[in-house]
Amino acid sequence: MTIGRIHSEESFGTLDGPGVRYVVFLQGCPNRCIYCHNPDTWDPNGGKTASVDELMSRIISCRNFIKNGGVTLSGGEPLMQKEFVREVLAACRKENLHTALDISGAVPLDSCREILDDADLILLDIKGVDSDSAGVLAGNPGCFANAMAILDYCEQNNKAVWIRHVLLKDLTCTEKNLQQLAGLLKPYNCIEKVELLAFHTMGFFKWEALKMTNPLAGADSVSAEEKARAEKIFAGAFQK
Template sequence: MTSGRIHSWDLSTGVDGPGTRFVLFVSGCPLRCLYCANPDTWHMRDGRDVTVDEVMAEIDKYRGFVTTAGGGVTLTGGEPLLQPAFSAEILRRCKEAGLHTALDTSGFLGTRATDELLADTDLVLLDIKSFDVNTYRKLTGGELAPTLNFATRLDRLGTAVWIRYVLVPGWTDDREAVDGLARFVAGLGNVERVDVLPFHKLGAAKYEALGIPFPLRNNPGPDPRLIERVRDQFGAYGLAAY
């Protein structure tokens, strides 16, 4: 029986895919994004063991509600592709149950997603942290290329994508980098929208509870003019930016 480790689950509306969604937070992540709001999902050891049957039993309690509300199930984390067999089985079972499926991923582990896993995924929420290689490395501790390769593969497969871009003043607001990302995304035929997500500090208390420093504690959030400017940059390339 397939099992994995999860942090928690929740219901959300409007931020984790269309409609009201059952959101499963899968444990473990290979990146250490400076603005991460969920440091409590970084380590597999901090999760709890569950079987796919147990997850599906929980989802089934809300199946009618999320379906009526035009939603479905979203796998997030952490990074769901750190546990690809577990995530793939949940996505397959959800599709068999007639539920809309979404995968929230950085794409850093995109090679772990089989074509079969992606065939059971109606929507990928692809988090592209920066389009500047050096900034990406400093911001996440990882490399940009795997995410771009995954984005290109999703386009080839025709998998619907929403791009998620966290706007952090001094880090991801560089005009040239935003333009570069907008050009890249506009060259894909499967991107339905770009969500420009303002940096926030709602996860600061989690860092304190875990006894680790929040790297961007003193970093300001973006003002409305900056948010509008970045949305306009994506819009200039024909992308629907929100």
């Protein structure tokens, strides 16, 4: 039985896929997102260990809450633990539980096709609108091309996708960026939803606790008004 490394678990999640969900945040991520609110997930050797059976026992104990929602595997970057993820997805399928995979393009398509096939829904975090902006935002220019290749694969295979994009003042929460993002995504019929996520500072204490330099120290959260304006700009450009 494969052993996974888990950062944390949420038994009543409502923000990571449809319905009420059991959300598993897996350990390990090669990206270095400047807005990350869980930098303690980066270390692949951190967190706690669990077997697939142990994790499934906890998931099944919450079946009454999640039966109309499902299970979301997030991170970190869950595809860093491919075999564990594959086995958990298979176990959830046997239990007739809907599954979502929250990924970032950190792992190339060639390394994850089969796992994408196994999930019911892909939550795909688009870090930027090109490799340069992805490099600034995620410290990994390649994650943009990887994410777009994954999106192409989902389109070809009719795999449902929700797009996620973090709004940062003066970086992504601009009319130019939002129009570029809409132009990138507009051709894809597999996209069921686009979530624009407002940057917040609630995770700053983790950077301090880990004695890490926070690249956004002093930055302000994106307000509800700024988010609403961004959503209006994006919606206008995304109309098909």
